[in-house]
Amino acid sequence: MTSTQSIYPLSLPQRVLLLGSGELGKELTISLQRFGCEVIACDTYDRAPAMSVASSSVVIDMTNETSVSAVIAKTNPDLIIPEVEKLAVEALIAAAQNGKRVTPSATIVKLTFDRQGIRTLAAEKANVPTSKFAFADSIETLKEEAGKIGFPCFVKPTMSSSGHGQSRVISADQLDQAWENASAGARASTGKVIIEENIDFDYEITLLTVRHLVDGQVQTSFCEPIGHRQQDGDYVESWQPQAMSVNALARAKEIAKSVTDILAEESGNENHPVLGLFGVELFVRGDEVFFSELSPRPHDTGMVTIASQVQNEFDLHARAILGLPLNTSLLNPAASAPLKAPTENANPRYFGLDEALADPQVSIRIFGKPEAHKGRRMAVAVARHENVDEARRVAQAAIGKLTIK
Template sequence: MNIFPKTLMLLGSGELGKEVAIAAKRLGCKVIACDRYKDAPAMQVADHAIVFEMNNKDLLQKSIRQYRPDAVIPEIEALAVEALQEIEEEGINVIPTARATAITMNRDKIRNLASETLNVKTAKYAYASNIEELKIVSRKIKYPLLIKPVMSSSGKGQSKVDEEKYLEGAWESAIRESRGKSKHVIVEEFINFDQEITLLTIKQRNGPTLFCPPIGHEQEGGDYQCSWQPQVICEELLKEMKTIAKTITNELGGAGLFGVEFFIRGNEVIFSELSPRPHDTGLVTLISQNLSEFELHLRAILALPIPEIKCISPSASRVILSTESLSKVVYKGIENALAIENTSILIFGKPIAKAGRRMGVSLAKAETIKKARDKADKAAAFIEIFKG
């Protein structure tokens, strides 16, 4: 029998972690929110908050052992993953597994697993550990191409390069924004795709792998800007995407929701990336589905039933970005945004704004995807961020 309440520890307390915490509290769980800074979004709704550097192995293990939660739920990439392996060996459940967390936090490991071990189609890629290597592999892959840190989040440090003369700047950006101790980059073929898709994939402990209706999205500089659901896609391509997502998540193991990203180019399905947690493009499911990606993540983690996943209305999201750095923020225009029918505004509660930082999101539903996107865009445009 599955006995509640459960104690869950979030490693990372941003906006996605906040929604996981809210979903957990609705199930009566106790939530411990961890991050490197105080008053992070998830901390505002959790039972306990712990501030420490999670890429410090000793501090991470100490915090987990102090509370011995029923599940440790990584929500960010900047973690001392070697600590999670030892914690897992002590009988503490890491979501989805310590191995999966270690593989997916590094672009090289997940790309090698998909392409070389599982024979999944990806963009052409290579690695470089200095500027001379970067020049050599870039000539082989050919321009235009993308240069990314092996480990980073939200598109930080990613550059599109059209000519060799821009390589040095792209190298410096990637190394500067890299998380952890990595000093090498991944060089990728630039895919001129027709569609960019997130397929939210739910791996259950005692049931079949499930999928949400596909989500279309747009990125800028590698960071999500808007998303919509359902994305219309032919059944043959969707079937192939599901097969690939299931193949990779089966190899990673464990339980939980995975955000699996694909490019569609003509009749080609090309695997892009994978996150072993709720995906930022999946924020749209808070308004589009009967069960959000956060509720689905919790149900999979806690071995709770998922009878049906249904998209209840065409829906869309649009990010709300800060245009400058502010130590204290206030928001205006929320009343105008909410005057739009079937529209919601989520303010994440981040204590500090930075130029380009995602501070909230608008959500809208309508009769069609186009109308939902127009409403979400209009609502987001009403929100202004000022110094408080």
């Protein structure tokens, strides 16, 4: 793009429409506001976390194309930043065609909000290694494709997050229940599920990959790899850095760049450079690396960067989008551990914060969600230390002292 240098950095302040106002959106809002941006926080429910810190807020059905188009027209933003998967992507594509800047791009949102789009692109266009996978639009097709992939395997909605609707299937007689789980747990119904091979990996990582400008040219930079542990498809702790062999780390960076470059190529008709932070999830087995998933935004496992990096993932996303200089350097090892609600609670109150913060190396973020639902992330502890093992221990101990009543 010949005019990149003349456009960037963007003139400030910018009016930003944030589509998705959870805990990640809240931290991103704060980062954008530090550069004078006016942030309009939008979500499907009132008092979402980002709304407490945004300049203004709007509650709409974000899966409704008419509603999303109307809020774009009414707020007339300079930038539209999608922060969730559950969106009426057609409204974003129409906005981009009308000259609105959707970051990183409307095309990328369309490709990544559905596992079918991103997995097919990674395997067939970026030509990076993935687990074996197939898609099914019926119980009959599911049984047929799962038989080809073999057991155990995973059955997931093509559109979901945080492990919702995911099942690990060890035999064919569990497929009917897996189909029901996927249908119930989907963020939005696509009529399809994805069946994935179970890879016997050593560990999994999130590689935060940042497309940003240096002297007017797009450059890709990486944060140190983030290790994480999941239960039922949702993360229960993360740490940075994850120890990796030289070859595995080089391969991880190669895969992440290949996939994000292909995404940028697919967005070539939107007339602005693809900039921002991408959370690229990878499986590692020895020196082998397999692509898993990608989020075109800050990642939940990346909350560890609040304690570990010179600039956390939210600052990096904001700087990249605005065309500003950035620094992906690690400051010190750190770990994060989320607090999940044990039961339903219409008016959550938090206890034990004083004990959780007794260690000066601990920080706590209470997200401010108005209601607690069983398994919902409500807060996170982040801890820095001289080594990862101690940081993990301290973070887990701290979050164990925080309770919801």
